[in-house]
Amino acid sequence: MTAPYSGSCNCGAVTVTISAEPVWVRQCWCGQCQKAAAGSATNNALFATDAMTVNGDVAWKGYTAASGNTVEQGFCPSCGTPIFGRNSSRPSSWVVRLGFLDGDHDLKPTTAIWLEEAPEWAMIDPALEQFTRQPPPPPQAP
Amino acid sequence: MPHTGQCLCGQVRLTVDGEPLGARSCWCRDCQRIASGSATVNVLFPEEAVHYEGEISTIRMTADSGNTVERGFCPQCGAQLYSKTIEPAGMPMRVRAGTLDDPELMAPSATIFVDSAPAWAVMDTTLPRYSRGLDSPLLEESA
Ligand SMILES: [Zn+2]
Ligand SMILES: [Zn+2]
Ligand SMILES: [Zn+2]
Ligand SMILES: [Zn+2]
Numbered sequence: 571m572t573a574p575y576s577g578s579c580n581c582g583a584v585t586v587t588i589s590a591e592p593v594w595v596r597q598c599w600c601g602q603c604q605k606a607a608a609g610s611a612t613n614n615a616l617f618a619t620d621a622m623t624v625n626g627d628v629a630w631k632g633y634t635a636a637s638g639n640t641v642e643q644g645f646c647p648s649c650g651t652p653i654f655g656r657n658s659s660r661p662s663s664w665v666v667r668l669g670f671l672d673g674d675h676d677l678k679p680t681t682a683i684w685l686e687e688a689p690e691w692a693m694i695d696p697a698l699e700q701f702t703r704q705p706p707p708p709p710q711a712p
Numbered sequence: 713m714p715h716t717g718q719c720l721c722g723q724v725r726l727t728v729d730g731e732p733l734g735a736r737s738c739w740c741r742d743c744q745r746i747a748s749g750s751a752t753v754n755v756l757f758p759e760e761a762v763h764y765e766g767e768i769s770t771i772r773m774t775a776d777s778g779n780t781v782e783r784g785f786c787p788q789c790g791a792q793l794y795s796k797t798i799e800p801a802g803m804p805m806r807v808r809a810g811t812l813d814d815p816e817l818m819a820p821s822a823t824i825f826v827d828s829a830p831a832w833a834v835m836d837t838t839l840p841r842y843s844r845g846l847d848s849p850l851l852e853e854s855a
Contacts, residue, residue, distance in 0.1 A: 580745050580783075581771060597750075605720040608746050608792045609753030609809030610737075631721055631789040643720070643790055649771045650785030650792060651745045668749025668830075678832035689809075691819040693834040 573621075575677075577670040579651035583626045586653070586666065590621035593663060596705075597679035597698065599688035602633070606643055606652055607667075611688070613679050614655060614665035622664070628653055637704070681705065717812040721789035723766045726811060730761030733804050735818040739829035740776040746783070746792050746808075751829070754806035755818050759796060762805050768793060776825060777845045779803075826851055 575588040592615035603612040632642040637659070644654030644664070655665040668677060681699040688694065699705075717726035737751040746752055769787040774780055780799040785792050793811055797803040809815045823835050827843045835841060841851040 580742050580773065602720055603748070604810035604815055606789070606791050607748040607750060607810060608743070609811075609815055610747050610750030612747075613749030629787075629790065633721070645785075645790030647769075647787065649773075650769060650783070650790050652748045652790055667745075669744035669747060670749075678830065689816045689819075691816070691836070693836055695832065695834045
């Protein structure tokens with residue numbers, strides 16, 4: 571399946587439609603993600619915000635990451651379902667949590683990051699591109 | 713010594729004065745929403761051993777198991793805290809492993825609701841894998 575994508579939280583109070591393809595899909599094993607995501611990695615698809623339509627209230631909570639950037643978690647205030655992540659270093663795109671997206675989309679992580687914080691029992695697909703911590707930034711456009 | 717934990721923002725704190733009864737990963741569709749696309753990893757404790765401090769939001773839903781469950785999360789940061797079964801009563805409380813100060817306190821020993829896992833999910837094939845709940849058929853080793 572390709573765009574548009576749609577998503578909904580567990581209680582249905584927040585729905586999102588997205589009219590574009592993601593820039594990347596990554597799995598993150600950092601300690602904060604494990605706390606937010608019930609013990610596993612978060613799986614995140616980065617989309618341009620101008621391709622998203624959000625219906626319903628989203629609650630946000632920010633903290634300063636090791637990088638010095640402000641990272642914010644967006645979630646449904648009624649059921650707690652994680653929906654978005656945003657980072658002050660890339661203001662025009664947000665990640666959408668893969669579990670929030672509906673049905674039979676074909677999106678899947680291609681990269682796993684922050685493996686140094688993954689628990690011993692974590693199952694990580696050996697086919698994924700893997701990084702101990704943060705991946706290097708993409709090459710700058712000329 | 714009690715086990716301790718907290719949410720992402722630290723507003724909710726957790727003390728458990730008992731030992732885990734088990735741990736498992738759940739790939740039911742609700743759990744994938746809760747766990748940002750992964751399975752939830754849950755450490756089971758007797759409900760009376762688990763003590764929370766701080767403000768907690770709860771929501772009651774009918775789970776894929778058909779049971780009525782209450783799920784708790786931090787209203788400030790959204791971190792998922794626990795799931796407990798309201799009906800039927802007496803089942804162990806499932807504390808989300810990521811909220812424990814030692815998320816590796818107990819490694820998962822079974823995987824449930826494998827039927828609804830995404831195609832890209834990787835699972836430990838040395839552990840028992842159940843198509844749905846613990847009373848559902850076990851998946852055969854595919855290798
Ligand atoms: Zn909701
Ligand atoms: Zn992370
Ligand atoms: Zn919190
Ligand atoms: Zn589940």
